[in-house]
Amino acid sequence: MLEISHIDIYYGELQALWDISLTIGEGEIVTLVGSNGAGKSTIMKAISGLLKPKSGSINYDGICLDRLPAHRIVELGISMVPEGRRLFTQMSVLENLEVGASRKTTKEVKHNTIGWIYQLFPILMERAGQRAGTLSGGEQQMLTIGRALMSQPKLLLLDEISLGLSPLMVQEISRVIRDINKSMGLTIFLVEQDVYMALSMAERGYVMENGRIQYQGDAKALLASEQIKKAYLGIGPTEKRAK
Amino acid sequence: MGIVIQAAAYGIVVGAVYGLIALGLSLLTGVMKFLNIAHGSLVILGGYISFWLFKLWGIDTYLSIPLVIIAMFLVGLVLYKLALSPLLKLPNIGMRIDTSMLITFGLVYILDNAMTILWTPNARSVVTSYTGESLGFLGAKFSVTGLLGLGVAILTAVALYFLLSRTYFGKHVRAISQDAEAASLCGINVHRTYLISCGIAIALAGVAGVIIISCYSITPNSGLSWLLISFVVMVLAGEGNIKAILPAGFIMGLLESVSALAVGAPYREVVALIMFILVLMFRPQGLFTKRG
Numbered sequence: 001m002l003e004i005s006h007i008d009i010y011y012g013e014l015q016a017l018w019d020i021s022l023t024i025g026e027g028e029i030v031t032l033v034g035s036n037g038a039g040k041s042t043i044m045k046a047i048s049g050l051l052k053p054k055s056g057s058i059n060y061d062g063i064c065l066d067r068l069p070a071h072r073i074v075e076l077g078i079s080m081v082p083e084g085r086r087l088f089t090q091m092s093v094l095e096n097l098e099v100g101a102s103r104k105t106t107k108e109v110k111h112n113t114i115g116w117i118y119q120l121f122p123i124l125m126e127r128a129g130q131r132a133g134t135l136s137g138g139e140q141q142m143l144t145i146g147r148a149l150m151s152q153p154k155l156l157l158l159d160e161i162s163l164g165l166s167p168l169m170v171q172e173i174s175r176v177i178r179d180i181n182k183s184m185g186l187t188i189f190l191v192e193q194d195v196y197m198a199l200s201m202a203e204r205g206y207v208m209e210n211g212r213i214q215y216q217g218d219a220k221a222l223l224a225s226e227q228i229k230k231a232y233l234g235i236g237p238t239e240k241r242a243k
Numbered sequence: 244m245g246i247v248i249q250a251a252a253y254g255i256v257v258g259a260v261y262g263l264i265a266l267g268l269s270l271l272t273g274v275m276k277f278l279n280i281a282h283g284s285l286v287i288l289g290g291y292i293s294f295w296l297f298k299l300w301g302i303d304t305y306l307s308i309p310l311v312i313i314a315m316f317l318v319g320l321v322l323y324k325l326a327l328s329p330l331l332k333l334p335n336i337g338m339r340i341d342t343s344m345l346i347t348f349g350l351v352y353i354l355d356n357a358m359t360i361l362w363t364p365n366a367r368s369v370v371t372s373y374t375g376e377s378l379g380f381l382g383a384k385f386s387v388t389g390l391l392g393l394g395v396a397i398l399t400a401v402a403l404y405f406l407l408s409r410t411y412f413g414k415h416v417r418a419i420s421q422d423a424e425a426a427s428l429c430g431i432n433v434h435r436t437y438l439i440s441c442g443i444a445i446a447l448a449g450v451a452g453v454i455i456i457s458c459y460s461i462t463p464n465s466g467l468s469w470l471l472i473s474f475v476v477m478v479l480a481g482e483g484n485i486k487a488i489l490p491a492g493f494i495m496g497l498l499e500s501v502s503a504l505a506v507g508a509p510y511r512e513v514v515a516l517i518m519f520i521l522v523l524m525f526r527p528q529g530l531f532t533k534r535g
Binding site: 048049050069070071074075079080082086087088089090091095098099100101102103106107147148150151 | 411414415417418421422424425426427428429430431432433434483
């Protein structure tokens with residue numbers, strides 16, 4: 001569905017990504033994990049059109065995304081939940097959702113979509129008239145996901161959705177996301193610092209370090225591998241622990 | 244007492260014009276982060292277009308407003324395409340504000356001199372059948388042109404408010420003014436929204452120009468003095484507070500006309516600028532904004 005091949009990305013003179021390749025298949029949950037500053041969000045920005053790769057290409061269902069502006073990429077069916085939520089805090093919850101459906105075809109069915117999102121996150125219906133800035137952190141995260149779903153995407157990019165949320169809230173949100181993936185076949189690409197949560201949700205995973213992809217493979221296998229445990233989960237080799 | 248009411252009658256019309264100019268200005272600064280120094284010159288250009296429509300085809304000033312709006316909207320589109328859209332490539336918003344100031348400052352000279360060539364440096368005004376007529380109210384005389392201008396300004400401001408609060412376009416504009424990048428991730432075509440907002444802002448300047456030429460007179464370089472006080476009105480209303488701009492304009496207009504009575508007309512702008520400094524010192528968020 002989405003294929004990134006050999007992209008390099010620069011911020012001005014500074015190279016942030018080296019030769020990144022990854023694929024996301026239809027209906028999959030794929031995750032990209034790594035420490036702060038590894039370049040995870042940079043990949044997200046490249047897919048959603050906020051940054052343009054200097055070399056390499058990004059293909060989505062046979063369409064090259066490299067030269068398209070961000071709003072065209074949304075029209076093609078890729079929607080992103082940006083890091084740090086980025087809600088329109090001065091606007092109401094309902095207005096935030098409405099702005100999410102900017103495409104003509106999604107605008108026509110927006111009432112149905114809003115109804116569906118209220119089912120996923122009932123609290124948003126209660127808060128519909130409230131300004132988005134007055135919501136709690138978890139509610140804001142739900143609203144950002146709802147806003148991203150308003151464009152009826154085929155591929156949903158989630159950037160650091162666990163950041164600053166209570167473990168209970170993270171559980172609740174990841175349950176909803178898994179549900180959407182199962183019931184509607186929505187493809188999910190999840191970028192996370194919370195390695196355990198991400199790898200246990202996903203089917204496949206990529207691990208990034210310093211702008212390069214270091215490991216990739218089955219999520220369960222990655223979760224079980226010694227390097228990942230040691231570097232990200234704070235668990236030493238099992239033999240040592242046994243002693 | 245009569246003389247104060249008379250001054251107020253004058254001030255409220257002037258204030259309406261300030262309000263209209265400030266509406267366009269704050270649309271440009273709020274949404275696109277462009278500071279348009281040429282806005283005053285564009286107001287005057289709108290006045291001259293109305294002047295020509297009257298002189299050449301005998302179209303009444305207030306009836307010429309739709310035509311002026313269309314013409315100035317197109318001017319706004321050209322302005323955006325030629326001068327302002329290249330600034331969007333600048334890496335940060337601070338640079339965008341600075342550079343737009345420099346560019347539009349240059350534009351002031353181009354526009355003012357072009358208008359001098361086209362319409363001579365003489366003061367121009369439009370004299371219609373109802374110019375000079377007035378209605379008595381509370382012992383003061385309200386000129387018909389002033390009342391019409393006031394009505395047009397209020398209608399225009401209300402229309403803009405509804406456009407921004409009720410329509411999809413308005414929601415896009417507000418979303419972009421808060422976070423342009425997040426807006427583009429929602430599928431909003433940011434450049435097209437900028438383009439149309441710029442057209443609307445310049446069309447508002449045109450409407451202000453029509454009121455000015457019908458109530459007062461214009462010269463090619465009178466734009467900057469209108470602009471200066473409109474900037475104060477914009478700050479008075481507070482950032483992004485569209486609802487408060489016309490009322491802030493009225494306050495400024497009344498303050499100006501009453502202070503002209505108290506300390507003399509030459510000090511009008513001094514009073515406006517003292518007001519500006521006081522607002523910045525004590526209520527930098529604006530008079531009508533609650534949150535800091």
